[in-house]
Amino acid sequence: MLHVDLDAFFAAVEQRDKPSLRGKPVVVGGIGLRGVVSTASYEARRYGVRSAMSTAEARSRCPHAAYLSPRFEVYRRTSRAVMAEMRALSPLVEPLSVDEAFIDLTASGLTGLTVDEVEAIANDLKDAIRKVSGGLTASVGAGTSKLIAKIASDLDKPDGVVVVPAGTEAEFLAPMEVTVIPGVGPATAQRLSMSGVRTVADLQQLDEDELIRQVGSAHGTSLHRLAIAADDRPVVSDRETKSVSVEDTFETDIIDRTLLTAISDRMAHRVAERLQRAQLSGRTVTVKTRMHDFTTHTRSSTLAGPTDDPRVVARVARRLLEESDIGGGIRLLGVGVSSLADWIQDDLFTEDEHADNPIELVELPARPRDLVGFHPGQDVVHPDYGPGWVWGSGRGRVTVRFETADTPPGPVRTFSIDDPALTKVQHVGADADDEPETGQNVENG
DNA sequence: TCTGGGGTCCTAGGACCC
DNA sequence: TCTGGGGTCCTAGGACCC
Numbered sequence: 025m026l027h028v029d030l031d032a033f034f035a036a037v038e039q040r041d042k043p044s045l046r047g048k049p050v051v052v053g054g055i056g057l058r059g060v061v062s063t064a065s066y067e068a069r070r071y072g073v074r075s076a077m078s079t080a081e082a083r084s085r086c087p088h089a090a091y092l093s094p095r096f097e098v099y100r101r102t103s104r105a106v107m108a109e110m111r112a113l114s115p116l117v118e119p120l121s122v123d124e125a126f127i128d129l130t131a132s133g134l135t136g137l138t139v140d141e142v143e144a145i146a147n148d149l150k151d152a153i154r155k156v157s158g159g160l161t162a163s164v165g166a167g168t169s170k171l172i173a174k175i176a177s178d179l180d181k182p183d184g185v186v187v188v189p190a191g192t193e194a195e196f197l198a199p200m201e202v203t204v205i206p207g208v209g210p211a212t213a214q215r216l217s218m219s220g221v222r223t224v225a226d227l228q229q230l231d232e233d234e235l236i237r238q239v240g241s242a243h244g245t246s247l248h249r250l251a252i253a254a255d256d257r258p259v260v261s262d263r264e265t266k267s268v269s270v271e272d273t274f275e276t277d278i279i280d281r282t283l284l285t286a287i288s289d290r291m292a293h294r295v296a297e298r299l300q301r302a303q304l305s306g307r308t309v310t311v312k313t314r315m316h317d318f319t320t321h322t323r324s325s326t327l328a329g330p331t332d333d334p335r336v337v338a339r340v341a342r343r344l345l346e347e348s349d350i351g352g353g354i355r356l357l358g359v360g361v362s363s364l365a366d367w368i369q370d371d372l373f374t375e376d377e378h379a380d381n382p383i384e385l386v387e388l389p390a391r392p393r394d395l396v397g398f399h400p401g402q403d404v405v406h407p408d409y410g411p412g413w414v415w416g417s418g419r420g421r422v423t424v425r426f427e428t429a430d431t432p433p434g435p436v437r438t439f440s441i442d443d444p445a446l447t448k449v450q451h452v453g454a455d456a457d458d459e460p461e462t463g464q465n466v467e468n469g
Numbered sequence: 470t471c472t473g474g475g476g477t478c479c480t481a482g483g484a485c486c487c
Numbered sequence: 488t489c490t491g492g493g494g495t496c497c498t499a500g501g502a503c504c505c
Binding site: 053054056057058059060061062076077078079080081083084121207240241242243263265266267268269270271272273318356358360 | 477479
């Protein structure tokens with residue numbers, strides 16, 4: 025099996041499309057006060073910038089980096105092209121996310137390979153990925169199981185290939201820290217350390233019953249096996265979606281229930297839209313709230329039958345929100361639907377008994393134009409200068425660098441935010457929810 | 470100036486049923 | 488004059504992943 029991991033994916037795509045950023049520190053993520061880093065380029069990592077770090081901390085570590093909002097549509101498009109290359113290698117490909125996948129080579133008859141042969145296959149794949157993606161690099165791990173392939177792909181980043189020979193798996197793992205095992209996070213590592221377990225070798229020695237007492241039945245059983253590299257999990261190409269959700273952290277905590285209701289309604293509609301697009305429907309609606317102290321609560325309600333009707337999702341979400349304690353204001357609100365079915369049931373159960381009495385949608389205040397678009401990194405076009413991207417905006421002005429992936433960097437120009445000549449580029453296949461927005465923006469309206 | 474958004478899987482208690 | 492037992496569904500929360 026191969027595990028393929030695109031290197032610093034979001035940042036690499038930005039450097040590909042914005043030549044002036046090549047070789048420079050780039051940070052992609054939330055750019056607001058409460059934003060976090062999604063991906064830092066390797067140049068930015070040298071300053072200690074890491075994924076999941078608050079953007080504020082990243083800015084203090086690396087003030088001269090370019091801070092960009094993610095362009096998810098572009099990443100998805102690139103991802104699809106890369107995944108297609110993998111499927112050309114083997115029909116059995118399991119994407120784990122937009123930038124990662126497992127490939128089962130045996131599904132295309134590639135068995136009994138030598139280490140050199142596997143290495144050659146991995147390098148060919150890397151070449152194909154580089155060509156189809158406009159120069160992106162990947163790191164590849166190979167082994168006899170998902171566990172080994174996944175861990176191996178991490179050992180020689182970026183742009184590396186690591187093949188673990190069959191039969192050497194347990195000794196390969198033994199000296200490593202337990203946290204290399206996917207599923208062992210801070211909480212599990214902490215518990216294990218109380219039994220003196222730090223490395224996989226320690227874990228291999230630990231009694232299974234003792235392990236289960238420490239971390240629970242399911243986790244203990246699977247960890248006990250993974251520690252000795254006993255992993256027979258298959259590569260599954262079509263995993264079914266189990267839930268669909270939308271959530272938003274506000275720039276400042278929101279206490280106004282009328283505003284929260286309006287936001288909840290809109291989130292319910294976005295969730296329902298996504299369900300419909302995926303031809304799914306669900307029975308359980310969940311509302312999530314996060315308090316100022318970061319404690320998180322969920323309330324859920326299960327319907328008699330599945331729905332993808334925005335009005336039904338909105339009404340249930342409203343009720344759950346009403347039942348939620350919002351204390352002195354909440355920093356996050358989310359709406360989700362689970363217990364999914366891949367069909368829509370007949371009106372028998374889905375019938376909306378409130379259909380004659382539709383809920384009245386609360387209108388959100390309009391946002392000022394300079395908050396509706398023009399995020400750093402955003403693609404724009406100008407009739408005189410051609411295509412470019414937003415470097416920054418504020419105080420009614422927006423600064424644009426004119427360049428594309430295959431043009432030399434052009435001029436940097438500043439425009440009024442109201443300049444009608446400057447237009448945003450809408451990417452094909454973009455979701456309505458690719459547009460970043462926050463409660464703060466809403467409140468500013 | 471702490472701490473995103475999209476997910477998956479597991480646990481535990483209570484209701485309910487046979 | 489406490490005490491069945493097993494299975495399923497629902498709800499809430501938590502750990503973890505990218």
